[in-house]
Amino acid sequence: MKPIKKIIITSVICIGIALLAYFAWLFPFYEFTSNDFTTSIEKIMSAEYIKTLVPLFIIISLATAGIIITVFIRKFLAKKDTSRFSKVRTDRSRGNSPKQKPSIFMVLRWIIMIIFAFMMIWGGLIFGLKMASLSIPVLSCPWNTEQMTESSCYYLSHLNELVELPWQNILLFLGSTIGFTLLLGRAICGFLCPMGLIQDITDKIRQKTKIEGIKMNDKMYEAIAPVKWCMVLIFVGLCFAGGNFCNFCPAVAVSPILAGMSTSLYVSGFLMVLVLMGGFFKRRAFCTICPLGTIMGFFHKISLFRVKKDCQSCTECGACYEACPMGIKMIYTEREKADVTHANCIMCGECVKCCPEDNALSLTFAGKKIYTSSRRKIMSGYEQEGKK
Ligand code: SF4
Ligand code: SF4
Ligand code: SF4
Known part of the structure; x- marks a missing residue:
């Protein structure tokens, strides 16, 4: 346009x-x-x-x-x-x-x-x-x-x-x-x-x-x-x-x-x-x-909550971007910086949940990891689906 x-x-x-x-x-x-x-409480009762x-x-x-x-x-x-x-991409929400x-x-x-x-x-x-x-x-x-x-x-x-x-x-x-x-x-x-x-x-x-x-x-x-x-x-x-x-x-x-x-x-x-x-x-x-x-x-950008990426562990699969409800692409495309916190990031953790590489993505608060990506968790999901 x-x-x-x-x-x-x-x-x-x-x-x-x-x-x-x-x-x-x-x-x-x-x-x-x-x-x-x-x-009043009486009213809602x-x-x-x-x-x-x-x-x-x-x-x-x-x-x-x-x-x-x-x-x-x-x-x-x-x-x-x-x-x-x-041409309209559909969303299955879990990447x-x-x-x-x-x-x-x-x-x-x-x-x-x-x-x-x-x-x-x-x-x-x-x-x-x-x-x-x-x-x-x-x-x-x-x-x-x-x-x-x-x-x-x-x-x-x-x-x-x-x-x-x-x-x-x-x-x-x-x-x-x-x-x-x-x-x-x-x-x-x-x-x-x-x-x-x-x-x-x-x-x-x-x-x-x-x-x-x-x-x-x-x-x-x-x-x-x-x-x-x-x-x-x-x-x-x-x-x-x-x-x-x-x-x-x-x-x-x-x-x-x-x-x-x-x-x-x-x-x-x-x-x-x-x-x-x-x-x-x-x-x-x-x-x-x-x-x-x-x-x-x-x-x-200066809050205590951050999204951190270990670019060495990232295999560029794009699952994090697919899962992100705010469409933040840099968590997937960033190849150098460890801090991938974007102004639109709502700290929902969906990217971490869907990342298949150990520690490639983490959410941190005041420098402490509070949620980290895990291959084992992703694999357990595949195992559960396989059993069905
Ligand atoms: S925490 Fe949520 S909003 Fe932030 S980058 Fe990850 S998926 Fe997107
Ligand atoms: S304040 Fe945040 S969570 Fe609430 S509607 Fe606005 S963007 Fe969404
Ligand atoms: S999901 Fe994990 S491994 Fe895949 S691109 Fe994102 S950070 Fe890299």
């Missing part, structure tokens, strides 16, 4: 997203019911809670319908036009590796993700408002009002409102946000973010249903990159223009509802349907354009 055409298309997409975020409240289908914006969950059921039903329709369309296209359709016994690292990652999602939604109700001082990006959605009031996610996207806070709160916001991001980097995405968990669950469902996913190639990642940067600009830029990223943040359509609040954010809900559908066919699809993830990526 010619650069000028690329710039025009990107600009149109950017303006479209910005307008959607800015004027979402004008849409006839936008309704933000805030008259019952309270929650009552029959009323089922009523508040209705928008979520609608979102899940629409996403399921969208997935089924897409599967049929793909099958139809595959029959009709093999030449074009065959070329067989299914392995889950490693301690992977089990821990899932447990931590589930605990943090639970804490984000119901933590404040159970442990009280002191949770508010935990200003971790992604974990502090202000729409769960009774839970996280000093929300770093909210203030990151409303920097103009930050100046209205007392200086102690500004320091707390800046200190905890920068501190946690420096310490954890995008491991926050791999371990703590509930949106990441939702997308990992949709990917697991796809694997169980044996429906083939879509593997994005370099060109697709390149094409989507401008959208990612537009999202960042809108995330930190709209606040200065008086806009509101929360108007279309897909997470807002889920967490307050689960917390028991009667909300219905239809623009966010519509985008959540797309996130669920995208996450089903392409693991962590939303993460490839998420503005918060991109911002955290700025700090990831």
Whole structure:
């Protein structure tokens, strides 16, 4: 595509997203019911809670319908036009590796993700408002009002409102946000973010249903990159223009509802349907354009979590690249440097899991190896498949 055409298309997409975020409240289908914006343990234990969950059921039903329709369309296209359709790489999500016994690292990652999602939604109700001082990006959605009031996610996207806070709160916001991001980097995405968990669950469902996913190639990642940067600009830029990223943040359509609040954010809900559908066919699809993830990526280069490669042990098989949900090619192509941590790396460990060479890839924290590739584990997977 010619650069000028690329710039025009990107600009149109950017303006479209910005307008959607800015004027979402004008849409006839936008309704933000805030008259019952309270929650309590009694409420989530009552029959009323089922009523508040209705928008979520609608979102899940629409996403399921969208997935089924897409599967049929793909099958139809595959029959009709093999030449074009065959160019889309399918994703079997484990690269070329067989299914392995889950490693301690992977089990821990899932447990931590589930605990943090639970804490984000119901933590404040159970442990009280002191949770508010935990200003971790992604974990502090202000729409769960009774839970996280000093929300770093909210203030990151409303920097103009930050100046209205007392200086102690500004320091707390800046200190905890920068501190946690420096310490954890995008491991926050791999371990703590509930949106990441939702997308990992949709990917697991796809694997169980044996429906083939879509593997994005370099060109697709390149094409989507401008959208990612537009999202960042809108995330930190709209606040200065008086806009509101929360108007279309897909997470807002889920967490307050689960917390028991009667909300219905239809623009966010519509985008959540797309996130669920995208996450089903392409693991962590939303993460490839998420503005918060991109911002955290700025700090990831100096965080304590690293991906290390022993280039001598690497046989250039490419299994790590095939398995990486963020499409990071350098873990495969790097031939000299030991540190292959990329700004987009969410520390999910999939590359390590699929690498067939002992110690060729490792995840480290503060210099200590926490997960290392193992030939024995890969071979045990082949043995298990052979027995079936
Ligand atoms: S990229 Fe965004 S949505 Fe994805 S895990 Fe990170 S913060 Fe969450
Ligand atoms: S490089 Fe490895 S740890 Fe990082 S996102 Fe890709 S698969 Fe996950
Ligand atoms: S790091 Fe491991 S998985 Fe990646 S190319 Fe080298 S041997 Fe293959």
